[in-house]
Each structure stands twice: as structure tokens, then as C-alpha cells.
Amino acid sequence: MAEREPEIITDKDQMRKWSRSMRAQGKTIGLVPTMGYLHQGHISLIKEAQKHTHLIVVSIYVNPGQFSPSEDLSTYPSDFHGDFEKLKTLSGGVDVVFHPHNLYDYGNSDTISRSSSNDNDREERSEKGAVVSCIEDRKVGHETWVRIERLEKGMCGKSRPVFFRGVATIVTKLFNIVEPDVAVFGKKDYQQWRIIRRMVRDLDFSINVIGSEIVRDADGLAMSSRNVHLSPEEREKALSISRSLLRAKLDAQNGQIYSKEIRNLVIQAIHEAGGRVDYAEIVDQESLEAVEEIESPVVFCVAAWFGKVRLIDNMEINV
Amino acid sequence: MAEREPEIITDKDQMRKWSRSMRAQGKTIGLVPTMGYLHQGHISLIKEAQKHTHLIVVSIYVNPGQFSPSEDLSTYPSDFHGDFEKLKTLSGGVDVVFHPHNLYDYGNSDTISRSSSNDNDREERSEKGAVVSCIEDRKVGHETWVRIERLEKGMCGKSRPVFFRGVATIVTKLFNIVEPDVAVFGKKDYQQWRIIRRMVRDLDFSINVIGSEIVRDADGLAMSSRNVHLSPEEREKALSISRSLLRAKLDAQNGQIYSKEIRNLVIQAIHEAGGRVDYAEIVDQESLEAVEEIESPVVFCVAAWFGKVRLIDNMEINV
Numbered sequence: 001m002a003e004r005e006p007e008i009i010t011d012k013d014q015m016r017k018w019s020r021s022m023r024a025q026g027k028t029i030g031l032v033p034t035m036g037y038l039h040q041g042h043i044s045l046i047k048e049a050q051k052h053t054h055l056i057v058v059s060i061y062v063n064p065g066q067f068s069p070s071e072d073l074s075t076y077p078s079d080f081h082g083d084f085e086k087l088k089t090l091s092g093g094v095d096v097v098f099h100p101h102n103l104y105d106y107g108n109s110d111t112i113s114r115s116s117s118n119d120n121d122r123e124e125r126s127e128k129g130a131v132v133s134c135i136e137d138r139k140v141g142h143e144t145w146v147r148i149e150r151l152e153k154g155m156c157g158k159s160r161p162v163f164f165r166g167v168a169t170i171v172t173k174l175f176n177i178v179e180p181d182v183a184v185f186g187k188k189d190y191q192q193w194r195i196i197r198r199m200v201r202d203l204d205f206s207i208n209v210i211g212s213e214i215v216r217d218a219d220g221l222a223m224s225s226r227n228v229h230l231s232p233e234e235r236e237k238a239l240s241i242s243r244s245l246l247r248a249k250l251d252a253q254n255g256q257i258y259s260k261e262i263r264n265l266v267i268q269a270i271h272e273a274g275g276r277v278d279y280a281e282i283v284d285q286e287s288l289e290a291v292e293e294i295e296s297p298v299v300f301c302v303a304a305w306f307g308k309v310r311l312i313d314n315m316e317i318n319v
Numbered sequence: 320m321a322e323r324e325p326e327i328i329t330d331k332d333q334m335r336k337w338s339r340s341m342r343a344q345g346k347t348i349g350l351v352p353t354m355g356y357l358h359q360g361h362i363s364l365i366k367e368a369q370k371h372t373h374l375i376v377v378s379i380y381v382n383p384g385q386f387s388p389s390e391d392l393s394t395y396p397s398d399f400h401g402d403f404e405k406l407k408t409l410s411g412g413v414d415v416v417f418h419p420h421n422l423y424d425y426g427n428s429d430t431i432s433r434s435s436s437n438d439n440d441r442e443e444r445s446e447k448g449a450v451v452s453c454i455e456d457r458k459v460g461h462e463t464w465v466r467i468e469r470l471e472k473g474m475c476g477k478s479r480p481v482f483f484r485g486v487a488t489i490v491t492k493l494f495n496i497v498e499p500d501v502a503v504f505g506k507k508d509y510q511q512w513r514i515i516r517r518m519v520r521d522l523d524f525s526i527n528v529i530g531s532e533i534v535r536d537a538d539g540l541a542m543s544s545r546n547v548h549l550s551p552e553e554r555e556k557a558l559s560i561s562r563s564l565l566r567a568k569l570d571a572q573n574g575q576i577y578s579k580e581i582r583n584l585v586i587q588a589i590h591e592a593g594g595r596v597d598y599a600e601i602v603d604q605e606s607l608e609a610v611e612e613i614e615s616p617v618v619f620c621v622a623a624w625f626g627k628v629r630l631i632d633n634m635e636i637n638v
Contacts, residue, residue: 012523016525024343103523106520106521142521143467143469143470143517143521144465144466144487144521144522145465145466146463146464146465146466146522147463147464147465147466149462149463168463169521172522172523173521176522176523176524176525198463199463201425202425202461202462202492203463203488203491203492203495204331204422204491204492204495204496206495
């Protein structure tokens, strides 16, 4: 592929039409789903996708379905112009930037029911313990959700109960709109990557889901669009995550098999740096279930708050 | 299309390969999903599909994911040989009978986690109030479910809590395997039809979902594979459903607007015939929410037991 200006598509029918016409010409399509504010981590996903397919679609869409009303949807960083500039000059090229305005707008047909549009609805659902995202909050009538019932429960699922059903659902929508052959996800979002792989298997999507390694800044911090919200001091403190994870990995490689010992060191290091640990779990790489003794491939996953920013990171430990 | 012997495909990859090769030749594909034991109702779905696409795929698969362990999966009638004979001689023709052995068998990769395969698991889940189908019961590792959160709750969803998530999930799988342009569902399963339409909209499937009218025997009984389990006496009693529904429709057309009055007559008629009413609800045709006064298009949906057989039927009332 030569360098070229990507086509911007905002309409989902036009997106699908493009994919089908390319497929009819024998081309394969790789999809890299993003929420924009692109950094080197995203670029590495695109470069990975370029290895597998003729054509590349990068989607840029901040998905309200994976945010709860109390989360940071309104402050999630975005810069479409800057993103487009980065994609335009990317070696290897990007063919389409799919940038829909609203993937939950279904017009007036078959929309939300009368009684469900009353103001008591959200409250009512919350009382029943049902999860509520910004989509329910907007009362647009969308009510279909893809649930990966076991994998979605732990780690990020505990503190963000609407997150993974929102991710699985928007990815299903993107898969049905773009109809790619390959999709690339970052292993920084390890649980998300495993969830998408499980979903693709269970729902018989004919899509090869590839996990791409974490990209870190020179100081070790895992790249994230949310890093922009860290003050220089917070950023320095946040390095405690990657540093303690690396230490944990070395400890395990040197024979420490007890998860509890290793976890405690990481929790302590983050705490001492001034972070607030959401979770720090050593889990099986496939089932994502906590292990007490490290005797098979595991991944050490961490989420922690520094100031108002929640960061995640992880390290695979292959013993 | 000329009459011809349908090709039997049992492997999902082979099924998808067939569909893609046909699509590459410019052919459109219609899917009629069934659980077999075909009757005139199914035939009418196929005939409807023939109006819309070049090629017809009929799937025959009794889906364990939509039965709870206490339901009638083991006694659900089946007769693949008889079904195939019917399809072979059908005017207009059927191109493929997709008859997979097990759509939840994923081999050894990425399968069920260790702790979840212990015997306490089902009990544990039941205690938490989670729904459990024959799939969880078999511990095959499938854990992704499509939920249509509002429409799945009422009517059949009340007495069969695993039913619609099982239906929505298997239909998603079939859509992803067969990749049809059109899919036809019977309006006898009215709630199911509405749920599939909503799902297709919400998940951006590029599939036209068509509802086909109820087919009745000469005496008025709505056709169902389960009718075979009715004794002659039970069958006679079961006619109370369709007869009272027809009466209800006439009452509404003659100006009776109070749902309660109409419902009571139907409930009473079924009860007097010796049936046990599961539900009898007059609901909005799109939202499926109960209406007290009939002022817009509604559908009167009934489920009732006669002996060990649970029957459903409905009548649209367009005022």
C-alpha cells in the first residue's frame, strides 16, 4: 500500500457498501476500532493490521454505551483533526476512517416504548440493580446488549458494570457494519481483548481477532488517551504501576509462585506513590480467574487512580 | 427456481463458504430458521422467503440454549428424514438444509474455565438468580448471550426466563454463519419476531427480517410442532384459544376498548375448556407493553397449557 489520504465515511450504510465492494474485488479488510485521540499505541494496532489484510479501516467513535452516566464520557479527549493528520501521513496507509456521528440513532421506527420514556425509568431500573449506561440515560430506545457473562464480571467489570456489555455491543455493531476479516485490539485492555475473542467464538463471527502488545512511553507508562489528563506530578507517580509490575514479573520468573506476595508488593508500591488501587489481580490468561499459585501462564492486571484519572496496565507472566 | 434436491450441510464453515460463493455470484440468500418437525407453518415461511431471494437456506437445529433444564428439550419432536422429504418435494425449491450437530462445540480452545466446571456451579448461579439454560447445564464453555432487555421480559419471558436470550443468541450465530440477506420468522411467535427485529436494528445486522402470518389447521388451531403431543381430547379443548381470540377481535372491532373485559372472556373460555392460562395479554404491537384501552394497533397474545403441552397463539387487532 502506498501512502494516501484516507476516505472519511460517516454513514454506516455507506461504510458497509464500501466493504462489500472491496470484498467483491477480492480484497481483505482489517478493522482497528478506536475512540480517537490517537497515540503510538493505536498506530501499532494499525501497523499490526497492515500485516494481515489488503485494506485498513480505522473507526473513531467515542461509544456512550460503555460509559455510565457518572463516568468521564463528557471529558474523554478527542481531536478528530489531529487524528486524521496522523492517519494521513502513516506509512502503509489507512484506507477508510469510519467516523459515525451516532451509532444508536435508529430514526423513528420501532423506537422506545411509551412507558419506558417516562422520567422514572432510570431510577426504576437502578433500583432493580440493572446496569445503566449513557445510552439508557439518553432514552434512544436501544435495548440489545451482548453479554459475555463470566469474563465480564471480574476486574474492570466490578468497578465499571456497564463497560464490557457496552464494548461487546459496539464491537458487534462495528463488525456488522464494516464486515472485516481481521480486527486488532490492544492487549493493554487485556480483559477487553479476551472478551472480544470469546464473543467472536461464541457468536460465530468469521473474524480473526488479533491482540497487539502494549506500547509504552520511554519512561514505561502504558500509552492511553487518558494520560493527557495527568499532571506532570501524577504522571511521575503513575510510573509506580509499570515499575512494580515489571518487578513482579521478575519475582515470578525468579521462583516466587505465591500471588499474594507479589500482589502485595505492587499494591504497596502504588499506594506509597499516592495512587488508589482499584484492583491488582493475577489471573489465568484465558479464564481471567484469580490464581493463588503461579504455575501456568498468567497475567497481572492493575487498575489504579491517580488524581481523577483511572489507569490500567498489565503484564503477562509466562512461566 | 426449479424443484431440486437440497444440499445438506452440517459444518458451519462449509455453510458460510457456500453462502459467500453464492453471494460472489450475485445471488441473494434467504434464511428460514427452524427446529425441524416441519409443518405447513414452516412451509409458509419458506414460500415467503422464496418471494424475496434467489436462494433458500432452511436451518434445522433444536437449540438447547433456549430451553431450561426443566423444559421439554428431550421430548421436543424431531424427524429429519421426514423433514427432508417435505423440503425435497417443495415447489420453488430449497437450496440448502443446514443441519448442524452442535453449534456450541468450540473444540478445546478457550473453553470453560477450571473453577466454573465444578459441580456446584449451576447451583451457585441459580442461587444468584442468574438464568440457566441447557447450555450452562452442559458446561460447554459458551458464555456469550444477546439480550433484548425490555422486549424479552414480558409474556413468554416471564415463564421461560432463558428462552429469548437463547433465541436471540442462536439467531445471531445463524446470521453470522449463513450471512443471509433476508430471514423469515413466523408471527405465531409474535414476541420472538419483534425481538429479532429489534435485535437486527440495534446490532446493525444487514438483514431484512420478515414476519409471516400464522397458519392454522382447518379447525383454527395455530400450527405448532408441539401439537403432536396433544391427545384428541386436549386438541379439541385447545381450540378454545383460537376461538376466544377471534371472538375478542370481533368485540374490539365492535367498539369494546377495555382490555380487561376482553381478556377476561378469553381467560374464562380457556379455563372452562380445561386449559391453564400462562398469560393472556393485550399489548402494543411494537413495544409489547400492556395497554388498558385499545386505541391503536395491538396484539392479543395467549399462552396456555393443555395437559403437558404449552401452546401459544395471538391475534393482531388493528383499530
